[in-house]
Each structure stands twice: as C-alpha cells, then as structure tokens.
Amino acid sequence: MLVRTYSGRTVAEALAKVRAHLGDAALIIETRPVKEPGLFGRAVGYEVVAASDEADDEPRRQTTAAGVTLASLGSEPEPAYAPRSAPASVPATASGAPIDQELAAIRRQLARLAAGQGTPTGFLGEDLARDLEDRELPAEIVAELDDAVGRAGPRLDASQRRPFCASVLARGLDRVTAIDWSACRRLLVVGPTGVGKTTTIAKLAGDLVLKQKRKVAMITIDTYRVGATDQLKAYADLLDIPVEIAAxxxxxxxxxRRFSDADHVLIDTAGRSPADAARVHELKGFCRCAPGISVMLACAANAGRAEFAAVVxxxxxxxxxxxxxTKLDECAAPGRxxxxxxxxxxxxxxVTTGQEVPADIAPASAQDLSARVVESAVAAVA
Ligand SMILES: Nc1nc2c(ncn2[C@@H]2O[C@H](COP(=O)(O)OP(=O)(O)OP(=O)(O)O)[C@@H](O)[C@H]2O)c(=O)[nH]1
Ligand SMILES: [Mg+2]
Structure with missing residues (x-):
C-alpha cells in the first residue's frame, strides 16, 4: 500500500492533489491543519494523508537516496512525517537519528496510519513515544510534540528530546502558579470525597506555621462525615493552632470574625460527589458568607479523564x-x-505527594508536572 501526504492551502486543494496522483479510489486516512510553530500556532494550510493500493517501491527508493529530503520532490507528494523545511541534502535525518532507524520508524508509522491508528511519533523516537503512550498522554498532544521535535530538526540530538518536550509541555500549563499567600488570607478547600482535602489543609497549615511562622487558624464546615471534625482537631492540636466548627x-x-487577627484561616469542607449537584450547590453559601474567601478545588492526580472532567x-x-x-505519588499516568x-x-x-503531614506538599510547577510526563522510565523508577 502506498501512503502519502499531500498539502495545500485548503483541504480542497490538498484533496485535488490526492485525486490527481492516486485517483478517485484513494483512501483518505487523515486530514490535519498545518500550524505555525508553537503549540497554539495558527493553521496556515492543510495536509491530507491518503493511501492507495498501488505499490510504492519506486517513490520510497527515491526518498531514501535523497536522505529523507523533500526538496528533490518539488511539488510532488511528500513522504509522511518528513521534515517540512529540510535542507536539500542532509546526510542524517532531521531528528538526528541514523537513516536506517529513522526509515524503520517512518515505516512503522505508515503502517500505523494505514491501520487507522495514526498518532505521528516518528521524530520522538521509539522509547519516548512508548513512554508517552504508557503514561496516557492524549494522542493530539503526542502529535504536537512529534511535530515540535521534527521542526527543531538536527539542532536537537536524541539526549535533548525529553527535556525539550518537557519545556514544550510546560508552556501548555500557563495557569500553573504557586499560591500567593499575600493575596490569600481565607482559603476554603472543596472537592470530591476522599480526595485529600483535610490532609492538604493540615499540610498547608504546617507549612505556614512551621516554615513561614504565620498565625493560622482552621475551621471545618464538615459536620457531615463521622470523625471529620476530630480529624482536623488532631492536626490543629499537633500544630497548636485554634480550630472551630461551623455548620x-x-x-x-x-x-x-473571631479569627480576624489570624494571618490565614484555612477552611475544610465535606467531600461532595460530583454526581450530587445539590450538595455541591450548598457550598455556594459558604463561599459567599464573607468577603475575601479564596476557593481551592482539590482534584486527585489518579482520577480518570471522565472523572476529572466531571469534578471540574x-x-x-x-x-x-x-x-x-493531590495524590501525585499515586499517579501512574502523568500524561493523562x-x-x-x-x-x-x-x-x-x-501538589501533594504522599500521606505524610506536613511534609508531602509542594508548590505547583508546570516544569515538574511536564517533566513527569517525559522522564525516562529509569528516572521515573528512581
Ligand atoms: N498517597 C497519598 N495519599 C493521600 C494524599 N493526600 C491525602 N491522602 C490520603 O487520602 C485519604 C483521604 O484523605 P483526607 O484528607 O481525609 O481526604 P478528604 O478529601 O478530606 O476526605 P473527605 O473529607 O472524607 O471527603 C487519607 O488516607 C490520606 O492520608 C497524597 O498526596 N498521597
Ligand atoms: Mg476531609
């Protein structure tokens, strides 16, 4: 089977090229926008990946002899996942890998495409592509990384791919930032049941009291679960800070009002199932009962995609x-x-990283969350 990529300013233009080269019986495998560099680049054209039953020996030999370059092909069909701006003659492939390996990867990729499994991973290399798949990074983000590595070309050697991908991923987490305690004096923590709200509050209180020497008080509005108030009181006793119950x-x-002299007041709430709209709704009154209450949502790192979406x-x-x-230590799928x-x-x-109070908590970092997705399996175990 011959699998080729055709580009055009519009999908119709690319499809016309498909028809001209492969005929009306061509099988369209994928249509995708060609973007400007950067994760959120504007679409500047389209590519259509198409297959036909024709044998592909001749064109592939031509590609190999040219060292995976497009220049010799002019406006002819482009081999899938070859670099878009490769120079006219390059002895090694754009990703720096030996040509044999790169061609083997491209052939596997073509086979995946032909089988309809098409996430492009040719530039990432097999190990990294497999790690990303194991860690459940969504296919469209894997494709973006592959594209970014392909565009970086020979400037990026194999050892630099993982840190490079971590930086690309980190740019996508543009809202991750540590708490600004100077603007956060009253913090109310909400979230589903058992996610780690109470222990997170105890960890935050520990950090504020023991490291930052702040005056902290705690309140729990969890009068619902048996033992919830005792749990928070136990942490308050350990830290020697006051705690109250509010129903x-x-x-x-x-x-x-009574804690108005505290630098920070941390407020614990009862876990609410995302399926129980009425009980989540009840929290609105608590969020609005006084000015200046900041609300933090606790989400478990090990939640499934649908579960996570339902909570948010x-x-x-x-x-x-x-x-x-929370529970980043229990997260087997950092890509997800x-x-x-x-x-x-x-x-x-x-982020919280274990059951130990107050130790297992850290300010969120986009770089760290991204590094977990791409770190090598050896580093991940260590
Ligand atoms: N492994 C791990 N366990 C955690 C983490 N944070 C909390 N836990 C555990 O998760 C369990 C529930 O923690 P809680 O803090 O009681 O959870 P909660 O959200 O307050 O629970 P409810 O109030 O019942 O909704 C406890 O066993 C905690 O030790 C974490 O970062 N990692
Ligand atoms: Mg709790």
Missing amino acids: TPAQLAESL ERFSILPVEMAAV LYGCLRRHRLPVAV
Whole structure:
C-alpha cells in the first residue's frame, strides 16, 4: 500500500492533489491543519494523508537516496512525517537519528496510519513515544510534540528530546502558579470525597506555621462525615493552632470574625460527589458568607479523564480560584493528568505527594508536572 501526504492551502486543494496522483479510489486516512510553530500556532494550510493500493517501491527508493529530503520532490507528494523545511541534502535525518532507524520508524508509522491508528511519533523516537503512550498522554498532544521535535530538526540530538518536550509541555500549563499567600488570607478547600482535602489543609497549615511562622487558624464546615471534625482537631492540636466548627454560612462568617487577627484561616469542607449537584450547590453559601474567601478545588492526580472532567465541571459553579492536585505519588499516568490539567486550564497552586503531614506538599510547577510526563522510565523508577 502506498501512503502519502499531500498539502495545500485548503483541504480542497490538498484533496485535488490526492485525486490527481492516486485517483478517485484513494483512501483518505487523515486530514490535519498545518500550524505555525508553537503549540497554539495558527493553521496556515492543510495536509491530507491518503493511501492507495498501488505499490510504492519506486517513490520510497527515491526518498531514501535523497536522505529523507523533500526538496528533490518539488511539488510532488511528500513522504509522511518528513521534515517540512529540510535542507536539500542532509546526510542524517532531521531528528538526528541514523537513516536506517529513522526509515524503520517512518515505516512503522505508515503502517500505523494505514491501520487507522495514526498518532505521528516518528521524530520522538521509539522509547519516548512508548513512554508517552504508557503514561496516557492524549494522542493530539503526542502529535504536537512529534511535530515540535521534527521542526527543531538536527539542532536537537536524541539526549535533548525529553527535556525539550518537557519545556514544550510546560508552556501548555500557563495557569500553573504557586499560591500567593499575600493575596490569600481565607482559603476554603472543596472537592470530591476522599480526595485529600483535610490532609492538604493540615499540610498547608504546617507549612505556614512551621516554615513561614504565620498565625493560622482552621475551621471545618464538615459536620457531615463521622470523625471529620476530630480529624482536623488532631492536626490543629499537633500544630497548636485554634480550630472551630461551623455548620452554616452564618456560623462560618461568625468564626471568621473571631479569627480576624489570624494571618490565614484555612477552611475544610465535606467531600461532595460530583454526581450530587445539590450538595455541591450548598457550598455556594459558604463561599459567599464573607468577603475575601479564596476557593481551592482539590482534584486527585489518579482520577480518570471522565472523572476529572466531571469534578471540574460540577465544582465550576463555585468561584474556584485555584486547584490542588493531590495524590501525585499515586499517579501512574502523568500524561493523562497533564492532558486533564491542560484541557481544563486548571490554575494548579499546590501538589501533594504522599500521606505524610506536613511534609508531602509542594508548590505547583508546570516544569515538574511536564517533566513527569517525559522522564525516562529509569528516572521515573528512581
Ligand atoms: N498517597 C497519598 N495519599 C493521600 C494524599 N493526600 C491525602 N491522602 C490520603 O487520602 C485519604 C483521604 O484523605 P483526607 O484528607 O481525609 O481526604 P478528604 O478529601 O478530606 O476526605 P473527605 O473529607 O472524607 O471527603 C487519607 O488516607 C490520606 O492520608 C497524597 O498526596 N498521597
Ligand atoms: Mg476531609
């Protein structure tokens, strides 16, 4: 089977080239925009990947002899995933790999395309492509990375691919930023059940009291779960800070008034299932009961894509300003997590990385969240 990529300023123009070269029986495998450099570049044209039953020996030999260059082909069909701006004669491939390896990767990629599994990974190299797949990075982001590595060309040797991809990914998490405590004096943490809200509050309180020497108080409005108030009280005792229980928005406002001399007041809430709209709605009154309450949404790093989306969507009725990503240590699919964070543009402020209070918490970093997606399997185990 012959698989080729045709480009044009419009899809119709590219399809006309397909028809001219492969005839009406050609099978269209994929249509995709060609973007300007950068993750969010504007579409400047289109590519159509098409296949026909014709044998492809002759054109492929031609490509090999030219060292995977497009220049010799002029306006002829381009081999899939060859670099768009390759110089006229290049002894090695654009990604710096030996030609044999690169061609083998391209052939595998063509086979995947022909089988309808088409995420392009030819420039990433097999190891990295496999790691990204294992870590469940969404296919469209894998394709963007592949494209970025392809565009970087020979400037990027194999050892630089992972850090390069981490930087590209980090640019996509533009809302990740550590908490600005100078603007956050009253923090109310919401989220689904068991996600780690109470321990995150205890960790934040520990950081503020022990490291930053701030005056902190805690309030819980979780009068729902048996043992919830005792759990927070135990942490408050350990840190030697005051804690109050508030059952209604009016009581919360009253407690906040009593704690007006505290630098920071951290407010714990009962876990709410995203399936229970009414109970999430109840939290609105608590968020609005006093001015200057910042709302943080706690999301588990190990949640599935649909589960994550349901949480973000359900809690979006509240004035959420920032997010905590909890249980990062239990996250076996950092690529999936990355996809969720980017898709929902979550302003992640902290991540928690274990059960230990107060140690297992860190300010959120786009670079770190991205590095987890691309680090080599050896580094990931270490
Ligand atoms: N592995 C791991 N476990 C965590 C982390 N954060 C919290 N946990 C554990 O998750 C469990 C639930 O934590 P809580 O803080 O009680 O969760 P919650 O959201 O307050 O729960 P509810 O109030 O019942 O909705 C506890 O066993 C915590 O130790 C984390 O970062 N990593
Ligand atoms: Mg709790």
